[in-house]
Amino acid sequence: MLRIENLRKSFVLDKGEVRAVQNVSIEIAEGQFFTLLGPSGSGKSTTLRCIAGLEHPEDGEIHIGNECVFSAKRHILVPPEQRPIGMVFQSYAIWPHMDVFHNVAFPLLYGARGKKYSKVEVEKGVNEALAQVQMAGFAGRPATQLSGGQQQRVALARALVRKPKLLLLDEPLSNLDAKLREEMRVELKEVARNVGITTFFVTHDQTEALALSDKIGVIMSGELVEMGTPYQMYVRPKNKTVAEFLGTANSLKGKVVRTGDKGAVETELGAISVDLSKNDVNSNDTVYVVIRPEGLVCSHQRGAFGENCFEGTIKRSLFLGSFIDGEVTIKGKNFRALLSPHEVFQPGERVYVHVPADRCQVTR
Known part of the structure; x- marks a missing residue:
């Protein structure tokens, strides 16, 4: 539904050229919730602004549905107001002198040129959009009397009121407090699913990306490093930086000493058994064994650990409460571990640490 091919965008600053987006290619299916995740300055918002038409790339193509909205080679550049998109900004951009109704109606009243809506169509569209975000009955409320969460809902309703093919979300939850942000994560996902709209979400928050997405792309220094489902990206990442x-x-540098499903990597702790049947590695390759804190099993007894x-x-x-945030030292190296609250672990106490092979991921 959204297809980006070899997108490139640079900025010229006093200190020289900044390559904000470097040959980024992304394809998102109809109805999919895609998150572009990255740290500040990684190029994620620039990518979104290129899709919206607010930035003009130097190269590449952008397709929304069956329409090409940008092509450097074919000299296509569709204006933002003519693209089939709805957008929610980080600051919400709510007009303070308008009530909720006129904020949501704004795209219908002043949007795409040549498109006119009747009063009845505007009222129907606004009421439907407000109902979708659980703000029915708030149409007459002044914008200055809205809470942060209500402003976010109004911004979302405004983005949906034209029934766009693609919803663009530029860190819309970052201005909310922690409790409200958690509530809005659930609501945002439900709205996107109920409406059935394809969504392109930009954030630096890993929890948001994992909770909301059907698919995640990690961007760093303008380059798309890796893409996959939340499970793949968290449990089976291919890149150490992404992990x-x-x-x-926890990561251990080592060399592959045996490949296949009974593979092994020699590390500073010794040989670690790991399934390498799905990894493109050879003997003597330098790799990293990545283990999440929740993947380590600590016990006072060696038990059946092999x-x-x-x-x-x-x-x-x-x-x-529900877990113990622990740190364990093994052969002089510290490992973060989430320990069971049903066992007492005291600093200085000796323990046995088991690293199940299926919880190890080998990356480059």
């Missing part, structure tokens, strides 16, 4: 950016990760079992010492133990 560390998407959450806390392979990948190491002796360690509890360095830190912070009780947080």
Whole structure:
């Protein structure tokens, strides 16, 4: 539904040229919720602004549905107001001198040139959009009397009122407090699913990306590093930098000593058994073994632990209710671990640390 091919955008500043987006290619299916995730300055918002027509790329193509809205080679540049999009900005951009109705109606009253809506059509469109975001009955409310969450809903209703093919969201939750942000994550996903709209979401927040997305793309320094489902990106990342950016990760550098489903990587802790049947690696390749904190199993007894079992010492133990945020030292190297609250772990105590092979991921 959305297809971006070899998109490139640069800015010329006093300090020289900044390559904000470098040959980015993305394809999103109809109705899919896609998140472009990256740190500040990575090029994620510039990519979204290029899709919206607010920035003019130097190269590449952008297709929305069956329509090409930008092509450098074919000299196509469809103006923003003529693209089949709705957009929610980080600041919401709510008009303070208007009530809710006129804020939502704005695209219908002053949007695409040549398109006129009757009063009845405007009222129907606004009421439908407000109902979709659970703001029915708020049409007459002045914008200055809205909470942060209500402003976000109004901005979303305004983006949906023209029934666009593509919804663009530029970090719309970043201005909300933690509790409201969590509530709005759930609501935003439900609205997108109920409307059935294809969504392009930009954020630096890993939790938002994992919670909302059907598919995630990680962008860094203008380059799309990796794409996949939330599960693939978190549990089975192919890139060490992506693994560390998407959450806390313990990593061990090593060399492949055996390939296949009974593979092994020699590390500073010793040989770690891991399934390498789906990895494109050869013997003697330098790789990283990545283990999430929740993947480590710590116990006072060695028990039935076989392979990948190491002796360690509890360095830190912070009780947080449903789990213990711990740190374990193994052969002089510290590992973050989420420990069971049903066992008592004290700093300085010796433990056995098991690293199940199926919880290890090998990256470059």
